[in-house]
Amino acid sequence: MMERYDIHRSIPAILLALLVAATIFYAFVEVGFGEAKVDEEGSVSNRFISNSTQETGSSNFVTAVVVNYRGFDTLGEVTVLFLASAGMGAIVSALPAGDKRKRPIPPSLILTAGTRLVLPLIILFGSYVFVHGHLSPGGGFQGGVIIASGLLLYLVIFPEWKAPHKALALSESLAGLSFAGIGIIGLAVGGIFLDNVISGLGEAGMLVSAGLIPLIYIAIGIKVGAEMTGLVARMKGGDA
Amino acid sequence: MIGIQTIIGMAFISIGLLFQFLGALGLVRLPDVYNRLQAATKSITMGAISIAIGVGVIDLSLLPKALLVVIFLMLTNPLSSHAIARAAYNSGVPLWKGSVVDRYGPALKKLQKRRGRS
Amino acid sequence: MVKRTYTLLISIVMLFIAWGMLSSSLEYQEWIAGAVIALALGIALHRLMPEAGGGNPFSRGLRFLIFLIVLGKEMVLANIDVAYRVLHPRMPLRPGIVEVDTGIKSDLGKLFLANSVTLTPGTLSLDYIDDKLYVHWINVKGDGIKDSIEAVQPLRDLVEGAFE
Amino acid sequence: MEVTELVVYGSILLLAAVGIWGILSRRNLIKLILSLTILQTAVNLLLVSVGYISGRSAPIVNGDTGLDGSPIGEIVDPLPQALVLTAIVIGLATTAIALIVAVGYYRSTGTLELKSWSYGPSNEKEVKK
Numbered sequence: 001m002m003e004r005y006d007i008h009r010s011i012p013a014i015l016l017a018l019l020v021a022a023t024i025f026y027a028f029v030e031v032g033f034g035e036a037k038v039d040e041e042g043s044v045s046n047r048f049i050s051n052s053t054q055e056t057g058s059s060n061f062v063t064a065v066v067v068n069y070r071g072f073d074t075l076g077e078v079t080v081l082f083l084a085s086a087g088m089g090a091i092v093s094a095l096p097a098g099d100k101r102k103r104p105i106p107p108s109l110i111l112t113a114g115t116r117l118v119l120p121l122i123i124l125f126g127s128y129v130f131v132h133g134h135l136s137p138g139g140g141f142q143g144g145v146i147i148a149s150g151l152l153l154y155l156v157i158f159p160e161w162k163a164p165h166k167a168l169a170l171s172e173s174l175a176g177l178s179f180a181g182i183g184i185i186g187l188a189v190g191g192i193f194l195d196n197v198i199s200g201l202g203e204a205g206m207l208v209s210a211g212l213i214p215l216i217y218i219a220i221g222i223k224v225g226a227e228m229t230g231l232v233a234r235m236k237g238g239d240a
Numbered sequence: 241m242i243g244i245q246t247i248i249g250m251a252f253i254s255i256g257l258l259f260q261f262l263g264a265l266g267l268v269r270l271p272d273v274y275n276r277l278q279a280a281t282k283s284i285t286m287g288a289i290s291i292a293i294g295v296g297v298i299d300l301s302l303l304p305k306a307l308l309v310v311i312f313l314m315l316t317n318p319l320s321s322h323a324i325a326r327a328a329y330n331s332g333v334p335l336w337k338g339s340v341v342d343r344y345g346p347a348l349k350k351l352q353k354r355r356g357r358s
Numbered sequence: 359m360v361k362r363t364y365t366l367l368i369s370i371v372m373l374f375i376a377w378g379m380l381s382s383s384l385e386y387q388e389w390i391a392g393a394v395i396a397l398a399l400g401i402a403l404h405r406l407m408p409e410a411g412g413g414n415p416f417s418r419g420l421r422f423l424i425f426l427i428v429l430g431k432e433m434v435l436a437n438i439d440v441a442y443r444v445l446h447p448r449m450p451l452r453p454g455i456v457e458v459d460t461g462i463k464s465d466l467g468k469l470f471l472a473n474s475v476t477l478t479p480g481t482l483s484l485d486y487i488d489d490k491l492y493v494h495w496i497n498v499k500g501d502g503i504k505d506s507i508e509a510v511q512p513l514r515d516l517v518e519g520a521f522e
Numbered sequence: 523m524e525v526t527e528l529v530v531y532g533s534i535l536l537l538a539a540v541g542i543w544g545i546l547s548r549r550n551l552i553k554l555i556l557s558l559t560i561l562q563t564a565v566n567l568l569l570v571s572v573g574y575i576s577g578r579s580a581p582i583v584n585g586d587t588g589l590d591g592s593p594i595g596e597i598v599d600p601l602p603q604a605l606v607l608t609a610i611v612i613g614l615a616t617t618a619i620a621l622i623v624a625v626g627y628y629r630s631t632g633t634l635e636l637k638s639w640s641y642g643p644s645n646e647k648e649v650k651k
Contacts, residue, residue, distance in 0.1 A: 010543075010547045012546070013542070013543045013546035013547040014543055014547075016542060016543075016546060017538070017539040017540070017541075017542040017543040017546070018539060020538060020539070020542050021535040021536075021538055021539040024534065024535060024538060024568070025531065025535055028531070028568070028572070029531075031572060033524070033526075033527040033530070033531070033571065033574070033576075034524070034526070034527065034574055034575055034576030034577075035575065035576075044601060045573075045599045045600065045601045048600060048601065049581075049597060049600070053583060059582055059583045059584070060581070060582045060583075061581035061582065061583075061597065061600035062581055062600045062603045062604050062607065064600075065600055065601060065604035066604045066607055066608075070604065073608065074608070077608050077611050077612065080611070080612055080615050081611060081614075081615050083615070084614075084615035084616075084618050084619055085618075087619060087622075088618060088619065088622045091619075091622050091623070091626060092622060092625075095625070095626045095629050095630075096629050096630055105330050108322070108326060108485050108486055109465065109468060109469075109486045110319065110322055110468065110469055110472045110473075110483065110485075110486060111319060111322070111323055113408050113465040113466065113468065113469040114315070114316070114319040114469055114473075116406045116407055116408055116465075117315070117407065117408060117466075117469065118312075118315060118316060119403070119406060120369065120373060120399055120400075120403045120406070120407065121312070121373070121376055123399060123403070124373050124376055124377060124380075124395065124396070124399055125376075125380065127395050127399075128377065128380050128381070128395075131391060131395070132381075135582075136582065137580070137582065139607075141607065141610075141611055206385060206387055208387050231618055234622070235618075235621065235622065235625070259437050262437070262440060262441050262444055262445075263440070265444050265445075266440055266443070266444040269444055269449065270443075270444070270449070270451070271451070272453075274453065274455075274482060274494045275451060275453055275496060277482055278440070278480070278481075278482050278494070278496055279440045279443070279444060281476055281477075281482065282433070282436045282437055282440050282476075282477060282479075283437055283440050285433070285477060286433055286434070286436070286437045289433075301382065302382075303382075304378070304379040304380075304382040305379060305380065305382055307379060308376060308379040308380060314429075314473070314477070315473065318472070318473040318474075318476035318477055318483070319473065321476060321482065322472065322476060322482070322483055322484065325482060325484050325494065326484055326485050329484065329485075335453070335454075335455070336451075336453060338451060338452075338453070339453045339454045339455075340452055340453070340454040340498050341454035341455065341456060341498060342454060342455045343455055343456055343457040343492065344455040344457070344484055344485065344492040345455075347457065347487050347488075347490070347492065348485075348487070351487055351488075
């Protein structure tokens with residue numbers, strides 16, 4: 001059904017949108033774009049910038065903040081993602097079954113062979129991104145989503161493929177457990193949950209450095225990859 | 241002082257941009273989906289590859305990554321254009337009226353008949 | 359069985375080289391991590407990879423290199439061809455879809471043939487039905503039925519040498 | 523006002539306006555969810571741009587210098603970027619839930635249009651029909 005252009009609804013909507021845009025402009029034009037606000041003594045960012053390389057050993061400041069200083073928050077974030085995935089599973093199982101439409105045209109040989117050749121490379125790239133989370137842009141969430149996008153490609157090309165939900169759930173919970181377990185190691189040794197107890201290990205800038213941060217990011221990568229794959233497979237519908 | 245490396249890299253990037261422009265022009269000028277895809281795929285693959293190599297030449301530490309991008313583009317870009325062309329044909333987009341021959345339509349019909357029977 | 363082992367080895371080496379290009383560093387830690395990940399992914403996913411043909415890997419690799427060089431040359435020619443057709447005021451087109459009996463059997467060979475056909479001048483691969491490749495050809499020679507093998511020359515022989 | 527500032531703030535305002543307009547005036551569920559993600563993008567862009575400092579490099583150390591060879595302290599503020607990373611993940615979770623609700627709506631009603639929830643004089647004809 002084509003959506004009609006509805007003047008009664010659009011004019012107030014446009015006015016409200018312009019009002020909000022004007023408010024944002026008015027509020028943020030005073031902030032000062034591109035000014036060095038972090039150099040003030042005692043600001044949180046300044047504390048992170050000047051100390052985090054020594055304290056965590058991570059070359060990437062964003063990773064140091066996300067996984068070390070706010071690691072507990074990240075654990076909550078991963079939990080939110082897990083809840084979304086579980087909630088989707090619950091909703092899908094309660095839905096009425098979709099109408100069985102006519103079978104789509106099967107993919108050609110070129111596409112299937114190409115997918116089979118490219119998929120391992122995509123998964124390798126995803127692993128590269130989450131293994132190098134403490135050295136370069138990227139990390140567990142991004143790498144996990146790259147892996148899931150590769151499996152989404154596989155799901156599109158081979159529609160008959162049943163996602164192995166049991167294995168996905170197993171790897172997801174094992175990864176989540178190891179995240180929490182690393183946190184408890186910190187609690188046991190350093191007295192703080194998720195304390196980076198071996199931060200001195202390795203030289204900054206090398207692959208083996210930054211203590212527990214790469215381990216946590218690997219766990220997050222596996223967990224996010226498994227969750228996203230399950231989420232996409234459920235979205236496909238049918239037999240979830 | 242601009243080094244010779246930068247000049248070569250910039251030359252590669254300029255050639256790539258030229259090819260990209262020609263591909264976009266072909267997308268506008270050529271008559272039907274299949275002819276347009278021909279121009280778009282070839283020019284845009286070549287243009288992107290040329291730009292990647294140019295970046296790799298300017299900063300040599302990026303060259304291996306640029307080559308990996310080149311390999312990936314050469315592997316996946318033809319695949320996507322093939323998928324678009326096939327989907328267009330299967331959903332009934334006609335060939336340009338000046339086309340001389342179409343051997344695919346009859347073969348596809350035969351295949352569908354066979355699939356429907358089995 | 360021999361072919362499977364061969365595919366496994368090839369895929370591990372391919373993944374390892376890809377890792378090396380991604381990290382582009384000479385640190386031994388990177389290479390160890392790459393070896394571990396390539397090994398794991400190769401063992402887990404080698405059943406998925408299209409099977410490589412048997413035969414002497416070195417002559418095959420050499421032929422693959424020649425294939426890549428010719429492909430590069432053809433890509434440049436293809437772009438000049440596109441430029442000529444697009445910039446010509448009357449646009450010399452004689453398009454059509456032709457059927458080519460390529461005679462290539464392996465999945466990998468078919469994939470590389472189809473991809474290279476798309477990148478060579480004037481042709482775009484559409485589909486494989488019963489081992490016959492259907493090619494959209496922008497400049498059909500003759501009536502498009504007898505001489506259709508010309509659409510996939512000269513890369514067909516190179517693909518056959520490298521993958522069959 | 524520099525060109526960068528104009529471009530960044532201009533795109534933020536444009537995205538926010540488009541998102542709000544879409545949420546208020548569209549009735550198709552998929553378009554609603556798209557508008558929501560556009561609005562999220564605007565907010566994320568706003569947060570990152572607050573942490574931007576002109577002339578400084580990305581918050582990553584490469585050996586003894588920053589990524590572009592500047593001294594170590596010369597980086598932009600990493601804190602908003604970490605915050606936005608969290609915001610993106612949470613936004614993704616909400617989008618996923620919204621999409622599955624849309625799938626359920628489609629399966630039970632056979633359409634993605636929010637007919638019975640809409641208001642205004644232009645809809646009564648449709649209801650009668």
